[in-house]
Amino acid sequence: MKNIVLLIMDGLGDNPNPEFFGKTALQAAYRPNLNALCRKSICGLMDPVGPGIRSGSDTSHLSILGYSPERYYNGRGPFEALGLGMELYPGDVAFRANYAYVSDGYVLDRRAGRISDTCELSRAVSMEIEDVKITVKSGTEHRAAIVMHGPGLSSMVSDSDPHRENERPMEIRPLDKKAEKTARILNEFIKKSREILNKHPVNIKRMNQGLMPANEILIRGAGMVPDLEDFYDRYHLKAACISGTPLIKGICRLAGMDIINMDNLTGRVDENYSGIFEKAHELAKKYDFIIINIKGTDIAGHDRRPDIKRSVIENVDSAISKIINDLDDLLIIVTGDHSTPCNLGDHSGDPVPIMFSSNNIRSDNVMLFDETSVRNGSLRIRGLDVMKIALSLSNRSEKYGA
Amino acid sequence: MKNIVLLIMDGLGDNPNPEFFGKTALQAAYRPNLNALCRKSICGLMDPVGPGIRSGSDTSHLSILGYSPERYYNGRGPFEALGLGMELYPGDVAFRANYAYVSDGYVLDRRAGRISDTCELSRAVSMEIEDVKITVKSGTEHRAAIVMHGPGLSSMVSDSDPHRENERPMEIRPLDKKAEKTARILNEFIKKSREILNKHPVNIKRMNQGLMPANEILIRGAGMVPDLEDFYDRYHLKAACISGTPLIKGICRLAGMDIINMDNLTGRVDENYSGIFEKAHELAKKYDFIIINIKGTDIAGHDRRPDIKRSVIENVDSAISKIINDLDDLLIIVTGDHSTPCNLGDHSGDPVPIMFSSNNIRSDNVMLFDETSVRNGSLRIRGLDVMKIALSLSNRSEKYGA
Structure with a gap:
């Protein structure tokens, strides 16, 4: 059994940006570590809620964590x-x-x-x-x-x-x-x-x-307030949340996760990137599941700033080095909760790239982690599929049948 | 916000034809304009109703327009x-x-x-x-x-x-x-x-x-007679239908669309191709959504005539030049409502190629529009997803959550 780190770069997906000669911020970013993870991953595209659905961070995080928004999202309040x-x-x-x-x-x-x-x-x-x-x-x-x-x-x-x-x-x-x-x-x-x-x-x-x-x-x-079934009861995963964003912390707390407090967790562009992944490396010894939400990518998308979005991704890429040598014991999932293309300045209904990275799994041999390259991977999934695949690849799921 | 042209080539999908050395009619057709649209598109395969479902034009048009056939298709009468x-x-x-x-x-x-x-x-x-x-x-x-x-x-x-x-x-x-x-x-x-x-x-x-x-x-x-929810009420799209086929006109009229009358709209192989796309170009100024159904591809499939099917596609390719320079303001969707392979002479349950083409969207960089090439695109969808994706890519969809 492996422990799971789910990294969600908020609003990660993007459209071609003229500033980057038609590349997305993710494609334009120097991202050797994310690409290295990709080469050891099963990857593809994910519709956080469903094809063409322009989801918010609330509905998409619910969906990715396995809580159907149709059932649990009743009213904005x-x-x-x-x-x-x-x-x-x-x-x-x-x-x-x-x-x-x-x-x-x-x-x-x-x-x-x-x-x-x-x-x-x-x-x-x-x-x-x-x-x-x-x-x-x-x-x-x-x-x-x-x-x-x-x-x-x-x-x-x-x-x-x-x-x-x-x-x-x-x-x-x-x-x-x-x-x-x-x-x-x-x-x-x-x-x-x-x-x-x-x-x-x-x-x-x-x-x-x-x-x-x-x-x-x-x-x-x-x-x-939705009565989310406790994450531990549902998946038998002792779970922690690292996020500077109240909405994400709130959803994870409702699911019964431990909310990690640490210095300089801002939920802004000036995030404590290396601190977050150092913490994740440390927590992975006592938690089965760690969800990390990085908000800067979404903020940059809303602000129509591909340059900032790229630099947030580069900061994440650098910081994720703290855990990428743990792939014997870890399943690292990297994705976004939705697309926030800089040319739109708001969420879109486009899918997001996703990779499930670990040692000793059937890798898709995709060399680059970005919106178009992962199309050559094997996944074309919805948010609600993520936890099922995570449990399976971490050797934790129960057999359905015999 | 962009306006939307949905071009449905009836029965477009096909199987390999010996006459074309194993190519489909679409692959065999000279189609520079459709290929140019493909290069600016998000594309893939669509199951009009569901994988393996051998749908009719009625059930598949309902599905593509977002009206679940399960709910709205009650009896053939x-x-x-x-x-x-x-x-x-x-x-x-x-x-x-x-x-x-x-x-x-x-x-x-x-x-x-x-x-x-x-x-x-x-x-x-x-x-x-x-x-x-x-x-x-x-x-x-x-x-x-x-x-x-x-x-x-x-x-x-x-x-x-x-x-x-x-x-x-x-x-x-x-x-x-x-x-x-x-x-x-x-x-x-x-x-x-x-x-x-x-x-x-x-x-x-x-x-x-x-x-x-x-x-x-x-x-x-x-x-x-199904009480289809009005298309405008459902999508806030003022919609028009250009088709020479009574069944398609009938479904669109039930959905509250304006049915366009024009000269030489035959619904046959000898269709007024250039007139249709000239009309679409003109209508796109006052309608948010235009559905065009070209029946010739289906007729040729039923008649087991790949040569005629190819020529219908080439006529469409030539005529679509009237609108392919409007991609700053238009989202052009090209697909079929089902496959009518010439070797079967009837509908099959195979998926159809689909592309959503516009400027400033995340293109899949697929070079050719046909049944096999679009597999390298990012979509693997169902008919019921089409309107959701269309609303999202035309910047018209409401956010689900925040």
Whole structure:
């Protein structure tokens, strides 16, 4: 049995870049170590969720870890909250929220003048109602997430957000009988938060400056925190997550993995690359499965910066040297969670290269690890296939039949 | 966002032909434009419905347009009727029918001596019963289709066709309670049509000539016209169909597309090839999605004529030059709806080549567009994946997750 390191370079897949004379960032990168791994790998292309599906990091990580997004991805709220680093537990209900400006009962600006910092407001409106704890956490600008924690909650409630301006915030309605408590508490929360926000010093100061007060929280995107089957129970793998990205850490924590804290884990382009792989090398002695998420590739894609994407990949390539001599004991999987082509500045539905690298496996003899070269490999898979292949190649899967 | 042209060469896929020293018609064709598109494409093989499924044009077009045949293909009747150019609406029930010869209550010939023209008879037996309009339309030889239009109809009725000779035509039985009205009206229709047919001049003339009269309509293959979700509602694509083939036009009309009328659109081998692509070039300015069906390739396959199939492909190749310079604004998809190998003279379950061609996408660098060369591309997909990939590559798909 081998231990498994799953390296996900977020948004790895790309399109041809004119800066690189039609090469992708991965093709343009100096990547001797990734190529060396490729030569000892079974490789190919993977559709993280399905062909042409333009998946997010949330749905694609669920899929790659073997949790069907169709089953587990119900509503954006919980993943928005995880992305803000909030603690969520099965049975919690979470929402996306906007700070908005309401006057005479009408929403005049759904973004409260794109207010830049609402942290104090979010602290002020976090409260308990009945036996439910409501936590509000601010995101960027006017955005926030709300988590309800307590017994008997349901995500079957309507939005209060009218989704356009010059309309009234709507009363939250239960969409079935079991959601009555949740709707009642949310309406009470909205009423109380209005009182708090209208007289909050931050808003009074804004009004004195002629700025719109953020005096209403508009709620949408209700979702039940998914009860992911424990990763260990499912795969018999003691698992750890190394990531600087709250969303990824949140998903891995929901799956019951240990979340590794270490210095300078930023989730940014200036990542602690060598530290991450040193840590992985060390952890591989006591964990069966280590997932590493490198966010810089995705950030560079969103920022339309192929030069930065290339340099992130080169940093990873250099740092991965810490583990590439462990292939007798390790199965190293390298892939992306989706494509974030620099020419689009956003996720696309294109597949990503993937390789399963180890000693004593049937190698595909592909010489270069990139989007086009791995087409000559033997895999044309979906995210949901990854864990099955990983278990098989690490000599851990149970026989199906006899 | 790019607009999309989906070119379906009906029955495109083929097997090696001795006439071409083992090449397929597509491989044997001079096709510089299709090959040029291929070099700028993401390509591969597609199973229109699924691996090994020997699909018809109806099931495969449904699948390629994203309508699962499993869900929407219920009974041959509606598609037979669409193929005859009949107008059908959701809620209508349609049937396949045979003109037969019945004597003393027994079916003596299910094809009424392979009668060649039944158009007058079909007009004579089209009628209204209660609040239901029954339209009969003749196909080739003894074949016909029947459409019932009116409220409260059901396809859950048995056949009147005994499916063999020397048996009595059967009474139509309702297979559930909701089908009682439909069965009652059909039995009434059969009774009345017998009276009309037995004294119709066409049949009297046939009897005088010693030919079998077509004095009974045998009914089978009941199917409810599928309520296809509107193509625009589903994909936010304003869509047009260019095809000379009634079945394809019918399916596209059911999906709410505009059906383009133009001169010399024959649906035959002698098609108005250049006119079609000139029209597509023009329509691409106001439509988001244009589907073109070229029927000649399929006809040549059924006729076991690889030479004709090759020449149809060469005509398409020449005509497609009208749009291949639009790849900055267009995504051009070229494929077949199924294989109609000339050596079989009928559809096979083999996959078809497919390419998604545009500028600024991740090209697979495959040099030739044909059944074997595209295996080096990155796609190994099913018909139901096509629209997802098309939306993604035209930068139109919504993100699944964040």
